[in-house]
Amino acid sequence: MAKNLSGDLQVASANRLSDGVVVWLNDAGEWTTRLDLAAVAREGRAGEILLQRARAEAFSVIDPFLVAVIEEEGGVIEPLSLREKIRASGLTFDAIAAEAVRYA
Amino acid sequence: MPLYNEAGGLPATYVALSFADWRQRLDWPAVALANTDPVEDLAPHVGRLRLIVLDFPKFSDGRAYSQARLLRGRLGYRGELRATGGVLQDQVAFMLRCGFDSFESDQKGFGEALARARTLFSIVYQPTEDGRAPASLLRLKRRNVMASKR
Amino acid sequence: MPDTHFYRYDEYDRTLVAERVDQFRDQVRRRLAGELTEEQFKPLRLTNGLYLQLHAYMLRIAIPYGTLSSRQLRKLAEISRKYDRGYGHFTTRQNLQLNWIKLEDAPDALAALAEVDMHALQTSGNCIRNVTADHFAGAAADEIEDPRIWAEIVRQWSTLHPEFTFLPRKFKIAITGSPNDRAAVRVHDIGLRLWRNAAGEVGFEVIVGGGLGRTPMIGKTLRAFLPKNELLAYLEATLRVYNRYGRRDNLYKARIKILVHEVGVEKMRADVEAEYAEIRDGLLGLSDETVEAIARQFAPPHLPPRSSLVAAVEALRLEDRDFALWLKSNVAPHRVGGHAIVTASLKPAGAPPGDASAVQMEGMADIADAFSHGELRVSHEQNLIFPHVAIEDLPAVYAALGRLGFAEANVGKITDIIACPGLDYCALANARSIPVAQRISNHFADLARQHDIGDLKIKISGCINACGHHHVGHIGILGVDKNGVELYQLSLGGDVDFGKTALGTILGPAVTADKVVEAVDALVATYLDARIPGERFVDTHRRIGAQPFKERVYALV
Structure with a gap:
C-alpha cells in the first residue's frame, strides 16, 4: 500500500511555455518532464521555498504551483489528486490514432 | 506614467477633475470619468470640454470602450479622449477605433506600437467613430462601380 | 472541386484573417521572448482560440454556423497531422478542438487554416464567440x-x-x-x-x-x-x-x-x-x-427532384436490419424530393464522443465530394452531417461510412452521447467525462435495443461549466469531485426542443463512477416498464415524475 512516509510531500509543477507540456522542478532548479526526477519538499516550509524557487525559474514555464504527492515504498512519487495523476500519466483512455478508421 | 498624445490637446499636466468635483465646476475643461459615471450627463457640456479621461481599471475591463463611443458618436465630443489605467499595446488598435486619441501607458515599446496600430488591420467590419469604411461598405461601392461599368 | 454553396471569403475577409495571424505571430514571439507576461498574453491567445489544458495547448477552431467544405475538412485533417496527434474533437459549439498544439506552432497552424478561409478567432475569451446555427440549415x-x-x-x-x-x-x-x-x-x-x-x-x-x-x-x-x-x-x-x-x-x-x-x-x-x-x-x-x-452565396446546390422510392434502397432496407435502423435514426427529410440529410454518427460504440482521426476526416471529405456536393455540417450534438444526399445514394453512403466506423444507427439514441472532454484534458474539469460515456456506450451497444429504448439524450459534463450540456439532457450526468473522488450527479427531464426547453432536476445523491452504468440502466428499465406506446423516455418521466426512477436507482447503488 502506498503510504505517506514523511509528512506532507510536495513537488513543484507547471506547463512549459513553448509547448504546454507538463514539467516538474528538479533539484538542480531545472524543469524536467520526468516526475521521478522532481525535487520533493518534505514539510510545509520546504514547500514554500520550493515554490519560490519554481517562481524564480518561471521564465520558460507558466504559473508554477505545488502538487501534493505521496511516496510509495521504493521511493516512487505519485500525485495525490486524480487531476495531477492524469497530468503526470496522460489520458486514462486510448485516443484514436491518426491513421485509424476504427476506435478500438 | 508616460503620455502618448495624438490629439495635441491640453498639456499633460492639466488636472482632470473627478466627475463629482467637475460637477461643482462645470466650466473646467477636463474631467476624468469612472466606468460607472453616466457619460450621457456630459451632453450639454461636451462643447466646452477639452479633455476627457476614461479609465481601464484592468486592461480586461472593457466598459470604457462603450463610454468612448458614446462620447464621440452620440455626444459629438471633439476634444482629447485619453485612456488611462490598464492601457497596453495589444488593445490600442481597439481603442483607436473607439475614438481614443491619447494614452497613458508605462508599457515598454508602447509608442512604437501606437504608431503601428493604425496599420495593423487594413480591413474592418464595423462602422465606428474612427470613420473607417467597413468591408460591407467597400463591397457595396465595388459592386456599384462594377454595375456602372456594365 | 465542387463549388461551395455557402459563404466564400473575398479579399477583404482574407486580408483581415491574414493580418490577424501576423499580429498573433508577433504576440507569440513577444511572449516567448518574455516581453509579455502570461496575464497579458492569456486574453490574446484566448481570442485566437488557444487554451492551455492539462497536458498541452488546445486550439479551438471555429466552424462558423457548422458548415464545412470537403476541402476545409481535408485541411483540418492535415493540420491535425502536422501540428497535433492526428485527431480532433468536434464540440457542442460547432468547433473543432486540437488537443496537443505547441504554442510555437500555433501561428503556423492558424496560417494553414487561413489558406482554406477558416480561423480560430474569438473561440474563447470574453468576447462574442463563434456563431452557431441549425446544422440542417439550407436543407x-x-x-x-x-x-x-x-x-x-x-x-x-x-x-x-x-x-x-x-x-x-x-x-x-x-x-x-x-x-x-x-x-x-x-x-x-x-x-x-x-x-x-x-x-x-x-x-x-x-x-x-x-x-x-x-x-x-x-x-x-x-x-x-x-x-x-x-x-x-x-x-x-x-x-x-x-x-x-x-x-x-x-x-x-x-x-x-x-x-x-x-x-x-x-x-x-x-x-x-x-x-x-x-x-x-x-x-x-x-x-x-x-x-x-x-x-446568394448560400444558394443551395441544384438538386434535380428524384424519386424517393428507390428499389435498391428498399431491397437493402428489407435485407439489412442495421441499414433499416440507420435509415430511421440517421436520415432526415430534405426539402427537395428524392434527397435526404444524412447524419454520420461520431459515436461508434465505446469511442470518445465527437472524436475523429485524420484518416476519418479525409474519408468524410471524400464522401462529401462523392455524394453531398462537397459539403458537410457539424452538429452541436457532435456529429457530422451530409446535407444533400440523393436517396438512391444512401446504400453507398452507408457502406462508405461503415468503412470509416461512422455508420452507427444511433443518432438521437442512448449512445449518441454528448460529452465534454472532461478531466482527461480540461484544466477546469472536476471529473472525467469520456470514460463514463464510453462505458455507457458499450453497455447499450446493441442497436435493436437502442431503437427499442428510442429517443434518449444523455449529456455529460465534467464540471459545473456544463460544456456537455447536462442540464438539458433527458438524462444529465454531472461529474463532481468529493474529497478527491469522482462522483456523478444524475438529473432527469432536461430538453432543448423548442417550446419544451427545460432544465433537468437532480435525481438524488451523486453516485460513484463504477455505478453510473447501473444507474442509467435502472433509469432505462424504469422507463421501459412504465411507458405507454409512443412515449419517449422524457415523456414518461414527465408523466410519472421522478419518484419511480429514484427508487429504482437508489435501491441499486
Whole structure:
C-alpha cells in the first residue's frame, strides 16, 4: 500500500511555455518532464521555498504551483489528486490514432 | 506614467477633475470619468470640454470602450479622449477605433506600437467613430462601380 | 472541386484573417521572448482560440454556423497531422478542438487554416464567440429561411469588434430558421429565431439571457419580432447595455443571464430599446443589397427532384436490419424530393464522443465530394452531417461510412452521447467525462435495443461549466469531485426542443463512477416498464415524475 512516509510531500509543477507540456522542478532548479526526477519538499516550509524557487525559474514555464504527492515504498512519487495523476500519466483512455478508421 | 498624445490637446499636466468635483465646476475643461459615471450627463457640456479621461481599471475591463463611443458618436465630443489605467499595446488598435486619441501607458515599446496600430488591420467590419469604411461598405461601392461599368 | 454553396471569403475577409495571424505571430514571439507576461498574453491567445489544458495547448477552431467544405475538412485533417496527434474533437459549439498544439506552432497552424478561409478567432475569451446555427440549415424540410446568411452577417460584425472584445464574460449567439429548433436558441446569451408573422414577414424573435453553466437559465424573449435588416443595430444595442452594466465583480455572475435576472427582462428590454432607438437609423442598418449579396452565396446546390422510392434502397432496407435502423435514426427529410440529410454518427460504440482521426476526416471529405456536393455540417450534438444526399445514394453512403466506423444507427439514441472532454484534458474539469460515456456506450451497444429504448439524450459534463450540456439532457450526468473522488450527479427531464426547453432536476445523491452504468440502466428499465406506446423516455418521466426512477436507482447503488 502506498503510504505517506514523511509528512506532507510536495513537488513543484507547471506547463512549459513553448509547448504546454507538463514539467516538474528538479533539484538542480531545472524543469524536467520526468516526475521521478522532481525535487520533493518534505514539510510545509520546504514547500514554500520550493515554490519560490519554481517562481524564480518561471521564465520558460507558466504559473508554477505545488502538487501534493505521496511516496510509495521504493521511493516512487505519485500525485495525490486524480487531476495531477492524469497530468503526470496522460489520458486514462486510448485516443484514436491518426491513421485509424476504427476506435478500438 | 508616460503620455502618448495624438490629439495635441491640453498639456499633460492639466488636472482632470473627478466627475463629482467637475460637477461643482462645470466650466473646467477636463474631467476624468469612472466606468460607472453616466457619460450621457456630459451632453450639454461636451462643447466646452477639452479633455476627457476614461479609465481601464484592468486592461480586461472593457466598459470604457462603450463610454468612448458614446462620447464621440452620440455626444459629438471633439476634444482629447485619453485612456488611462490598464492601457497596453495589444488593445490600442481597439481603442483607436473607439475614438481614443491619447494614452497613458508605462508599457515598454508602447509608442512604437501606437504608431503601428493604425496599420495593423487594413480591413474592418464595423462602422465606428474612427470613420473607417467597413468591408460591407467597400463591397457595396465595388459592386456599384462594377454595375456602372456594365 | 465542387463549388461551395455557402459563404466564400473575398479579399477583404482574407486580408483581415491574414493580418490577424501576423499580429498573433508577433504576440507569440513577444511572449516567448518574455516581453509579455502570461496575464497579458492569456486574453490574446484566448481570442485566437488557444487554451492551455492539462497536458498541452488546445486550439479551438471555429466552424462558423457548422458548415464545412470537403476541402476545409481535408485541411483540418492535415493540420491535425502536422501540428497535433492526428485527431480532433468536434464540440457542442460547432468547433473543432486540437488537443496537443505547441504554442510555437500555433501561428503556423492558424496560417494553414487561413489558406482554406477558416480561423480560430474569438473561440474563447470574453468576447462574442463563434456563431452557431441549425446544422440542417439550407436543407431542412421545415425551414423558413436559411439562418446561416444571418450567422455570417453576425460573424463579420462581431469579428474584432473594438467595443466588445473585453465584455464582462463570454457571449454566445445561436440562430435557427426552423420551427423545430436544432440550435438550442433558448440556452444561449442571445438566441435568434426566424419566424413568419401574421403579415407574412420574416423576422427574428430575439431571446436573451439563456445559458447553462453554473446558473442554468432559459432565455427570455427580448423582442418578439425584429425586422431582419435591423439585426446588427439591435445586437449592438444589447451588447452595449451588457458591456456597460453586466457585472464584473464576480466571474460567476458576469454572464448576461445574471444581468437579465437581476434587473428583470422588462428593464433590460427598456434599456436595449432606448439604446436601439438611438442607433437603429445609423450605419448598422443592413441594405437589402448587402443581405442579398451574402444570401446568394448560400444558394443551395441544384438538386434535380428524384424519386424517393428507390428499389435498391428498399431491397437493402428489407435485407439489412442495421441499414433499416440507420435509415430511421440517421436520415432526415430534405426539402427537395428524392434527397435526404444524412447524419454520420461520431459515436461508434465505446469511442470518445465527437472524436475523429485524420484518416476519418479525409474519408468524410471524400464522401462529401462523392455524394453531398462537397459539403458537410457539424452538429452541436457532435456529429457530422451530409446535407444533400440523393436517396438512391444512401446504400453507398452507408457502406462508405461503415468503412470509416461512422455508420452507427444511433443518432438521437442512448449512445449518441454528448460529452465534454472532461478531466482527461480540461484544466477546469472536476471529473472525467469520456470514460463514463464510453462505458455507457458499450453497455447499450446493441442497436435493436437502442431503437427499442428510442429517443434518449444523455449529456455529460465534467464540471459545473456544463460544456456537455447536462442540464438539458433527458438524462444529465454531472461529474463532481468529493474529497478527491469522482462522483456523478444524475438529473432527469432536461430538453432543448423548442417550446419544451427545460432544465433537468437532480435525481438524488451523486453516485460513484463504477455505478453510473447501473444507474442509467435502472433509469432505462424504469422507463421501459412504465411507458405507454409512443412515449419517449422524457415523456414518461414527465408523466410519472421522478419518484419511480429514484427508487429504482437508489435501491441499486
